[in-house]
Amino acid sequence: MTSSTEAPTAQTTLLETIRRFVDTELLHHHVERRFLTRPFRESRAHLDGLRAKARALGIWAPFLPVEHGGLGLSLIEYAHVSAVLGRSPIGHYVLNCQAPDAGNMELLLQHGTPEQQARWLAPLARGEIRSCFSMTEPDLPGSNPVWMNTTAVADGNDYVIDGHKWFTSSADGAAFAIVMAVTNPEAPMPHERASLIIVPLGTPGFTLERNIQIMGDEGDDYASHGEVRYSGVRVPRANRIGAEGAGFRLAQERLGPGRIHHCMRWIGICERAFHLMCERAASRQLAPGTLLGSKQTVQNWIAESRAEIDAATLLVLDAARKIEAHGTQGAREAISTIKFYVANVLQQVLDRALQVHGALGMTDDTPLAYWYRHERGARIYDGPDEVHKAMVARRILKRYGADVGG
Numbered sequence: 001m002t003s004s005t006e007a008p009t010a011q012t013t014l015l016e017t018i019r020r021f022v023d024t025e026l027l028h029h030h031v032e033r034r035f036l037t038r039p040f041r042e043s044r045a046h047l048d049g050l051r052a053k054a055r056a057l058g059i060w061a062p063f064l065p066v067e068h069g070g071l072g073l074s075l076i077e078y079a080h081v082s083a084v085l086g087r088s089p090i091g092h093y094v095l096n097c098q099a100p101d102a103g104n105m106e107l108l109l110q111h112g113t114p115e116q117q118a119r120w121l122a123p124l125a126r127g128e129i130r131s132c133f134s135m136t137e138p139d140l141p142g143s144n145p146v147w148m149n150t151t152a153v154a155d156g157n158d159y160v161i162d163g164h165k166w167f168t169s170s171a172d173g174a175a176f177a178i179v180m181a182v183t184n185p186e187a188p189m190p191h192e193r194a195s196l197i198i199v200p201l202g203t204p205g206f207t208l209e210r211n212i213q214i215m216g217d218e219g220d221d222y223a224s225h226g227e228v229r230y231s232g233v234r235v236p237r238a239n240r241i242g243a244e245g246a247g248f249r250l251a252q253e254r255l256g257p258g259r260i261h262h263c264m265r266w267i268g269i270c271e272r273a274f275h276l277m278c279e280r281a282a283s284r285q286l287a288p289g290t291l292l293g294s295k296q297t298v299q300n301w302i303a304e305s306r307a308e309i310d311a312a313t314l315l316v317l318d319a320a321r322k323i324e325a326h327g328t329q330g331a332r333e334a335i336s337t338i339k340f341y342v343a344n345v346l347q348q349v350l351d352r353a354l355q356v357h358g359a360l361g362m363t364d365d366t367p368l369a370y371w372y373r374h375e376r377g378a379r380i381y382d383g384p385d386e387v388h389k390a391m392v393a394r395r396i397l398k399r400y401g402a403d404v405g406g
């Protein structure tokens with residue numbers, strides 16, 4: 001890494017501790033192989049043990065404030081941690097800073113009532129339960145989230161929720177969902193019609209219909225994406241997070257820092273893929289005495305990947321600085337830029353690393369194929385590439401006096 005992508009000196013000891021933990025405990029061949037080739041539930045007992053070790057080492061929930069059992073890191077400090085954890089497919093889970101729980105914890109921290117925090121945030125922060133975020137619907141475009149069929153109708157002190165959602169990631173085994181539902185259909189502004197409501201998943205009327213197959217991989221437990229139905233689900237109105245109609249504003253707030261988390265996790269994946277690519281190029285012989293790395297195409301891939309990963313890292317750290325200085329709203333352009341840029345760097349680097357490994361790259365003997373399958377979604381979730389590019393371009397054109405909408 002170049003010096004300007006390095007973490008602040010004050011963080012060096014913590015990062016070294018986390019790096020050593022990842023290297024010795026998580027990149028261990030047997031641990032990674034079981035995660036890659038067996039159902040998640042088979043790894044859970046072992047992962048619980050690793051979580052206990054992480055807690056004992058003092059590296060638990062790095063993004064959470066100290067009073068909630070975390071390390072109280074700033075967004076930039078946490079960004080560096082996220083890149084170190086991203087080198088393992090289970091890094092974030094083991095330190096209890098995995099999506100979607102991390103975003104849900106931040107939401108409850110900032111907007112939850114004391115009762116909601118005691119009932120839902122505290123056990124999440126301790127890693128005793130999991131949660132999910134239920135917004136996208138199969139029948140309507142997720143890229144236009146204000147267009148939504150799911151409703152929450154007030155009835156006395158309750159809401160009655162009806163709707164059909166999918167890609168409710170990690171719903172399988174979660175204790176509760178944060179559901180986006182229309183509560184104020186008459187509000188003049190479309191983005192003021194929906195609210196975020198906590199639904200315990202044991203509530204009658206909730207059904208997990210299936211874990212959706214992702215490129216052939218159905219997954220289970222935390223490592224899954226659920227299609228779910230809410231049929232007359234009744235929950236207290238006290239389960240609403242924030243004001244009625246504030247759902248989109250809160251979701252946007254949740255997604256701002258969340259994109260830094262995702263992007264730095266992707267940088268971590270890139271670093272691991274880059275390392276595997278270089279190791280292979282430096283050891284695989286195409287003929288006696290002829291290394292794969294002697295081929296110019298492979299050299300180009302190594303040089304281009306290094307440049308792209310460093311550029312991506314600098315962009316993400318810059319976006320994190322802008323969020324810290326100006327808030328999510330003030331950093332919107334930077335956030336959209338990193339979302340599409342880093343997702344594409346990730347895809348390129350993974351593709352090159354996989355190609356360099358030949359047939360081995362297609363197997364689950366390395367994590368490359370797992371990431372290739374599951375991180376293709378990086379260009380789609382939290383807003384597809386095209387939506388973010390359009391947003392950036394429209395803002396730039398506005399500075400040239402052209403208002404082209406949006």
Ligand SMILES: Cc1cc2nc3c(=O)[nH]c(=O)nc-3n(C[C@H](O)[C@H](O)[C@H](O)COP(=O)(O)OP(=O)(O)OC[C@H]3O[C@@H](n4cnc5c(N)ncnc54)[C@H](O)[C@@H]3O)c2cc1C
Pocket residue numbers: 100133134135136137140141142143144166167168169225377380381382383384385386387390
């Ligand atoms: C792995 C994964 C995990 C996810 N996890 C969650 C989760 O936990 N909770 C949740 O609620 N949702 C989740 N999602 C859903 C995700 O947020 C949506 O898939 C995303 O918002 C896009 O919506 P859509 O799939 O309906 O695509 P659509 O909105 O139908 O868009 C399809 C395509 O149309 C194009 N397009 C769309 N809009 C424009 C535009 N304005 N200009 C040009 N082209 C455009 C893009 O190429 C886009 O990919 C997840 C998705 C994936 C893949």
